[in-house]
Amino acid sequence: xxxxxxxxxxxxxxxxxxxxxxxxxxxxxxxxxxxxxxxxxxxxxxxxxxxxxxxxxxxxxxxxxxxxxxxxxxxxxxxxxxxxxxxxxxxxxxxxxxxxxxxxxxxxxxxxxxxxxx
Amino acid sequence: xxxxxxxxxxxxxxxxxxxxxxxxxxxxxxxxxxxxxxxxxxxxxxxxxxxxxxxxxxxxxxxxxxxxxxxxxxxxxxxxxxxxxxxxxxxxxxxxxxxxxxxxxxxxxxxxxxxxxx
DNA sequence: TGTTATGCATAATAAACTTATGTATGTTTG
DNA sequence: CAAACATACATAAGTTTATTATGCATAACA
Numbered sequence: 001x002x003x004x005x006x007x008x009x010x011x012x013x014x015x016x017x018x019x020x021x022x023x024x025x026x027x028x029x030x031x032x033x034x035x036x037x038x039x040x041x042x043x044x045x046x047x048x049x050x051x052x053x054x055x056x057x058x059x060x061x062x063x064x065x066x067x068x069x070x071x072x073x074x075x076x077x078x079x080x081x082x083x084x085x086x087x088x089x090x091x092x093x094x095x096x097x098x099x100x101x102x103x104x105x106x107x108x109x110x111x112x113x114x115x116x117x118x
Numbered sequence: 119x120x121x122x123x124x125x126x127x128x129x130x131x132x133x134x135x136x137x138x139x140x141x142x143x144x145x146x147x148x149x150x151x152x153x154x155x156x157x158x159x160x161x162x163x164x165x166x167x168x169x170x171x172x173x174x175x176x177x178x179x180x181x182x183x184x185x186x187x188x189x190x191x192x193x194x195x196x197x198x199x200x201x202x203x204x205x206x207x208x209x210x211x212x213x214x215x216x217x218x219x220x221x222x223x224x225x226x227x228x229x230x231x232x233x234x235x236x
Numbered sequence: 237t238g239t240t241a242t243g244c245a246t247a248a249t250a251a252a253c254t255t256a257t258g259t260a261t262g263t264t265t266g
Numbered sequence: 267c268a269a270a271c272a273t274a275c276a277t278a279a280g281t282t283t284a285t286t287a288t289g290c291a292t293a294a295c296a
Contacts, residue, residue, distance in 0.1 A: 014132035014133045014251085014252055014253060014282080014283075014284090015132045015133075015251085015252070015253090015284095016225060017252080017253080018252095019229070020225075020228055020229075023228060023229045024228075027231075032274080032275090033274075033275070033276095034272095034273060034274050034275080035274095038273095040228065043227055043228055043235070044224050044227060044228065044235060045235045045236075047220070047224050047235065048224055048228075051253085051254065051255080052274090052275080052276080053253080053254065053255070053256085053276090053277080053278090054252075054253055054254075056275070056276060056277080057252090057253095057276090057277080058252085058253095060276095076261080076262070076273090077261065077262080078260080078261055078262075078273070078274060078275090079274075079275080080273095080274070080275090081274085081275070097229055100225065100229060102165070104222055104225070106162050106165050106166055107134060107138075107218065107222070109161055109162060110138055110141060110142075110158065110161055110162065110166075111137070111138075111141045111215060111218060113145075117161070117162060117163045117165070118163075132251080132252070132253090132282085132283055132284055133253095133282085133283070133284090135283080135284080136283095150243080150244090151243075151244070151245095152241095152242060152243050152244080153243095156242095169284080169285065169286080170243090170244080170245080171245090171246080171247095171284080171285065171286070171287080172283075172284055172285075174244070174245060174246085175245090175246085175283090175284095176283085176284095178245090194242090194292080194293070195292065195293080196242070196243060196244090196291080196292055196293075197243080197244080198242095198243070198244090199243085199244070
């Protein structure tokens with residue numbers, strides 16, 4: 001997957017890419033694909049490497065679902081495809097972040113018995 | 119996936135099933151498949167529902183990889199297939215738990231900027 | 237005696253990735 | 267100044283990991 005850990009690859013935790021994309025766009029107004037890969041690399045100190053083969057299809061899907069909208073901008077003779085959240089995308093972002101928090105709580109309950117669900 | 123949340127399904131966070139299985143076996147000596155599904159349901163207050171279609175193939179794979187070993191026990195005229203960690207399985211469990219902690223830290227850094235990686 | 241619970245298993249399908257490849261331009265460096 | 271690296275998009279083939287559906291079999295319960 002798109003985790004490039006120092007540890008040998010784990011194949012763990014698929015499914016969080018959309019959450020990452022949406023969250024980044026909720027705090028950055030608009031971003032283009034390559035920018036997202038670099039941002040994630042920077043924030044995670046190289047821990048996560050978003051592959052293009054995962055990223056671009058995901059962006060296309062999120063756009064097709066109406067969560068993102070597109071704007072083309074020509075910079076230095078190269079075209080950037082900027083994405084920004086739609087209103088629906090903003091709502092979905094909140095849902096996905098709640099789901100992530102919930103997942104983390106659940107996993108904590110499973111792996112560290114001192115964290116118990118109420 | 120095997121998450122049965124109150125929220126509408128998210129398709130998020132595949133890949134943690136093996137971690138859950140191994141962790142449970144690291145604190146329970148030996149368990150059989152059905153027992154694992156019930157244990158997870160109890161600990162997570164019904165939040166996670168491990169489907170049999172996911173569980174049994176995973177157990178078989180972990181066994182084939184040498185992480186689990188099998189013992190058949192007849193109880194009330196029904197046969198239970200008990201699994202326990204091998205030595206290699208114990209090591210792998212530690213690795214997977216570290217990877218999970220690491221993943222959670224990384225995701226926190228991405229979604230809650232106040233958590234920053236060093 | 238039919239429904240629910242216990243207990244295992246596999247096949248078909250789908251989702252979400254990895255890996256590999258392709259196209260094209262700009263920048264840096266030996 | 268040519269090769270390597272960075273920027274920027276995209277898709278196709280294959281893998282992993284799940285869901286959904288189905289099957290078999292026994293026990294308990296109402």
